Amino acid sequence: MKASSARYLVGQGMKSIWRNRMMSFASFCIILVSLLMVGMSVLVTINLNRIISGIEDQSEAAVTIKDDIGEDRQKALQKEIEALSNVATVEFYSKDEAWKNMKKDMSDEQQDLFRYADDNPLPDTFRVTVKDISLMADTSVQIELLDDVDSVKSPTQFADVLVSIKNILMIIMTCVIAALIVVCLIIISNTTRASVFARRKEINIMKYVGATNTFIRIPFFIEGMVVGIFAAGAALLLTKFAYEGVYNIFKNDMSLWSILGIDNLYPFAKMFVKVTASYIIAGAVIGALGTSISASKHLKV
Amino acid sequence: MKASSARYLVGQGMKSIWRNRMMSFASFCIILVSLLMVGMSVLVTINLNRIISGIEDQSEAAVTIKDDIGEDRQKALQKEIEALSNVATVEFYSKDEAWKNMKKDMSDEQQDLFRYADDNPLPDTFRVTVKDISLMADTSVQIELLDDVDSVKSPTQFADVLVSIKNILMIIMTCVIAALIVVCLIIISNTTRASVFARRKEINIMKYVGATNTFIRIPFFIEGMVVGIFAAGAALLLTKFAYEGVYNIFKNDMSLWSILGIDNLYPFAKMFVKVTASYIIAGAVIGALGTSISASKHLKV
Amino acid sequence: MVEFKDVSVTYSSGVDALNKVNLKIKDGDFAFVVGSSGAGKSTLIKLILKEIDATEGTVMVNGFNLSKLRRGKVPALRRTIGVVFQDFRLIPTMTVYENVAFVLRVIDAPAKYIRSRVPYVISLVGLEDKAKSYPTELSGGEQQRVALARALVNDPKLIIADEPTGNIDPALSYEIVDLLRSINECGTTVLMVTHEHDLVRYFGGRIININKGVIAFDEVIGGTNRNEGK
Amino acid sequence: MVEFKDVSVTYSSGVDALNKVNLKIKDGDFAFVVGSSGAGKSTLIKLILKEIDATEGTVMVNGFNLSKLRRGKVPALRRTIGVVFQDFRLIPTMTVYENVAFVLRVIDAPAKYIRSRVPYVISLVGLEDKAKSYPTELSGGEQQRVALARALVNDPKLIIADEPTGNIDPALSYEIVDLLRSINECGTTVLMVTHEHDLVRYFGGRIININKGVIAFDEVIGGTNRNEGK
Numbered sequence A, B: 001m002k003a004s005s006a007r008y009l010v011g012q013g014m015k016s017i018w019r020n021r022m023m024s025f026a027s028f029c030i031i032l033v034s035l036l037m038v039g040m041s042v043l044v045t046i047n048l049n050r051i052i053s054g055i056e057d058q059s060e061a062a063v064t065i066k067d068d069i070g071e072d073r074q075k076a077l078q079k080e081i082e083a084l085s086n087v088a089t090v091e092f093y094s095k096d097e098a099w100k101n102m103k104k105d106m107s108d109e110q111q112d113l114f115r116y117a118d119d120n121p122l123p124d125t126f127r128v129t130v131k132d133i134s135l136m137a138d139t140s141v142q143i144e145l146l147d148d149v150d151s152v153k154s155p156t157q158f159a160d161v162l163v164s165i166k167n168i169l170m171i172i173m174t175c176v177i178a179a180l181i182v183v184c185l186i187i188i189s190n191t192t193r194a195s196v197f198a199r200r201k202e203i204n205i206m207k208y209v210g211a212t213n214t215f216i217r218i219p220f221f222i223e224g225m226v227v228g229i230f231a232a233g234a235a236l237l238l239t240k241f242a243y244e245g246v247y248n249i250f251k252n253d254m255s256l257w258s259i260l261g262i263d264n265l266y267p268f269a270k271m272f273v274k275v276t277a278s279y280i281i282a283g284a285v286i287g288a289l290g291t292s293i294s295a296s297k298h299l300k301v
Numbered sequence C, D: 001m002v003e004f005k006d007v008s009v010t011y012s013s014g015v016d017a018l019n020k021v022n023l024k025i026k027d028g029d030f031a032f033v034v035g036s037s038g039a040g041k042s043t044l045i046k047l048i049l050k051e052i053d054a055t056e057g058t059v060m061v062n063g064f065n066l067s068k069l070r071r072g073k074v075p076a077l078r079r080t081i082g083v084v085f086q087d088f089r090l091i092p093t094m095t096v097y098e099n100v101a102f103v104l105r106v107i108d109a110p111a112k113y114i115r116s117r118v119p120y121v122i123s124l125v126g127l128e129d130k131a132k133s134y135p136t137e138l139s140g141g142e143q144q145r146v147a148l149a150r151a152l153v154n155d156p157k158l159i160i161a162d163e164p165t166g167n168i169d170p171a172l173s174y175e176i177v178d179l180l181r182s183i184n185e186c187g188t189t190v191l192m193v194t195h196e197h198d199l200v201r202y203f204g205g206r207i208i209n210i211n212k213g214v215i216a217f218d219e220v221i222g223g224t225n226r227n228e229g230k
């Protein structure tokens, strides 16, 4: 194909965006909306995942160690626990500290009661956090089998709940995203089909004067691609605003901040490149394929 | 208008659904998808709201009463508390019960410690639940001012968090639903416009032979309405399946059951009539208006 | 009655399609409009139908002053006129029968009348066999005849035919003009655009010749058929 | 070269449009096709273009056997044929210039050639002023002439014109047939459907008369213009 022909076909694609501006706008809106819906859902899922991981990281097992094993043995035991594959961090929590904290939490009546207890009845403990909370139970058993460990109290029930919440959330979000993708494909295919349907006569005439399918399809392809890219750009802007809006709500609301931890939300800047790339590619591919596949339906004359 | 003309116009509307089946199918899909998205979001919101209310209902204030006020005065006090406007339930929790429960929760070491305490150091309390958790702090003060009340411990911080979670969730869901409605209106208007655009010549010709706008619009109106109703039917079925699917996940997963309480989810049967009515009305109105408004654009010849 | 007073039409593209045209066609007249390609004949018809508005001057049709006619009254005007469009303008989604019947449905005619009138008119143009066909299943001449049937069906006061024989063989063309003539004799005004000078010469009558947007010639000539005693 | 061997066409509606037609048009021939409305003339043309397939028999066009032609090869066939469709089939979103140029772009003609060839062909049909107009801004006759220009522009081996003068006044019609004649004299085969017997009588040549789907008459007659020494 000559350069002039290529230029012509690209030019036709661009012109027909304006010529069929009503339909182009429809496609634009629909690709925009599709990208937004799917994109937002993915972003929400990523952040939910991170929040739950954050909560997981904070949940810890309390390892009670035997009385009076001495500082050396205690340090060695800490090393042994740290060596276990699923253990993330190990922190020593002396019985004095524990006693102090316990008294602080007690009501006045209870504190009165302990006024006469001269000895600290609490044991030394290690606070252990794990890498994978779903293996918490196994890890607890492994720690329990070590020498000089008295008992392990792990939040296995909480861990189970957290894991099942996470699993269910991921299943739901995956379903939502999959459903949204299907929905968007349906909408996009219907819109591009309708948009091309209004031009079916034009396509037929081109065939009757000897145009090949490729020759007819290229302008549609380019038209769809350009509309898709514009839609991606608009979607990107909207996503940025929406995302940062929600991010700031969380940032400014202290009570939520304390539960979820703002550190657990990704700032938009961190994901900008990935989001941009996905949007542009998805927009261009959806637009180009949607339109040219729809055009193909009318090429069989 | 004669009955025969009315019959004719209705018939034309029905026929044109089949004649323009590609476009009808597009509208069908899009109305279906719109109803599904908005409907599901509303259902999720309603249930989230109910779950949070359930948690609220379970959170209670502990009212410590003065020692040895006698059973009569205690009963009177309960009446007084119950009389407060925001109070939902008041339950007496004797010090013996409290002591038993406290000992049960203690570790062996702690129990050892109390072995020698012969007297129950705990006070009698009332467990008070409130109607509106956001007014918990006010209610606490009101109770505190009553005679013979020693102190009130209310989960005000928890209440605040719950209220702000609820508020943020409602804001987010309202935004999501509003955005979805806007999105759906955009999609629907684009689809019906595209669908009618392909028939603009037909509309023009009708005008040229003397048809009034109403005469042309009625079949479009009926066509849109019927497609909308069919879409509503399909949406209803899909909603039922999806809803009951999620409902059963919650029902079968015991750990979730215990957190959220399955009682807090509405079973679908309870909402069937409302959902059906909303879907059918929304589908019919959306379809009929969308199509006939789009048709109007081509009537000015 | 159709009356043009100093009517000019300039399309948005800048083309002057009609230029200060004065014309009066009285009720019951039969007039041929001739003229070269692009002379402004179809523009004249579009004006009468209020498909376009005159840039200047006034157009009166069947008692309606078109420049003052409100949008809502346009259907009332169009119902008094039967038109054969140069490009036919049949509704592609309706059968021949439905295309013709549509004009009657629009005026809320009784179902019984429609059932008897439509087949009669279709048979007048010789398309009895094609009543159930769609326009895309018809030949060019057949489509043109459907357009004619549609123009006749509701007994309009004025029939306008833009090249109604452009796709029809000579024998049938003569029949069709004969048909229009006989309708005219019952009192209907007929305005027929044609480029087939044979027809005009044969039938004679009032001839309006438009040339580059102005009326070059507007006279009554005798037809050869009368002389030859048809 | 066009060759029909026992070709029948039955439309899905059950209409027998052509019935065992045998026809041979040699390279360089000029033939008029006449016949009454609905006789099957346009069907003949649709067959040649492979717009429809023969129900029976074989059609050979410019060396392609149409019943065996693969889908991908259809554009190659169509590029050897220039067609004036009865309903014009102009692309509504393109100007006159672009409509005509499109045929050259399809065959990847050099930009320079397009720039000189297209205006020339448009001037041949007398539409220099309308090159930038869109089809909807043209009169019926002007659209028809654009369709003719499009059929001529890529110097096809075979030109098929379905009623190319149906919307054109007599003077211009004669010019257009003259144009086709002169193109024919340079070696292009021309097949022209018409119902204007005047034209046929005037120019003479091979006349193919189709009647109800069968060839009723296929002979060469002398034209009056030669006798009168035009």
Ligand SMILES: Nc1ncnc2c1ncn2[C@@H]1O[C@H](COP(=O)(O)OP(=O)(O)OP(=O)(O)O)[C@@H](O)[C@H]1O
Pocket (backbone or CB within 6 Å): C011, C012, C013, C015, C016, C017, C035, C036, C037, C038, C039, C040, C041, C042, C043, C044, C086, D130, D136, D137, D138, D139, D140, D141, D142, D167, D168
């Ligand atoms: N919509 C339009 N916009 C711009 N110019 C137009 C439009 N319609 C027609 N014209 C121009 O106005 C002039 C008159 O057009 P009109 O259709 O009235 O011609 P006509 O006499 O009917 O010709 P024909 O016999 O070829 O049908 C032509 O030059 C045409 O190009």
Ligand SMILES: Nc1ncnc2c1ncn2[C@@H]1O[C@H](COP(=O)(O)OP(=O)(O)OP(=O)(O)O)[C@@H](O)[C@H]1O
Pocket (backbone or CB within 6 Å): C130, C136, C137, C138, C139, C140, C141, C142, C167, C168, D011, D012, D013, D015, D016, D017, D035, D036, D037, D038, D039, D040, D041, D042, D043, D044, D086
């Ligand atoms: N797509 C179709 N489906 C069914 N029948 C058709 C179709 N196209 C044409 N016909 C019928 O086939 C017959 C021949 O049609 P054709 O178009 O070949 O006629 P024609 O000779 O070109 O007539 P005209 O001079 O009126 O254009 C007609 O009776 C027509 O009704």
Ligand SMILES: [Mg+2]
Pocket (backbone or CB within 6 Å): C041, C042, C043, C086, C162, D139, D140, D141
């Ligand atoms: Mg005209």
Ligand SMILES: [Mg+2]
Pocket (backbone or CB within 6 Å): C139, C140, C141, D041, D042, D043, D086, D162
């Ligand atoms: Mg034909």
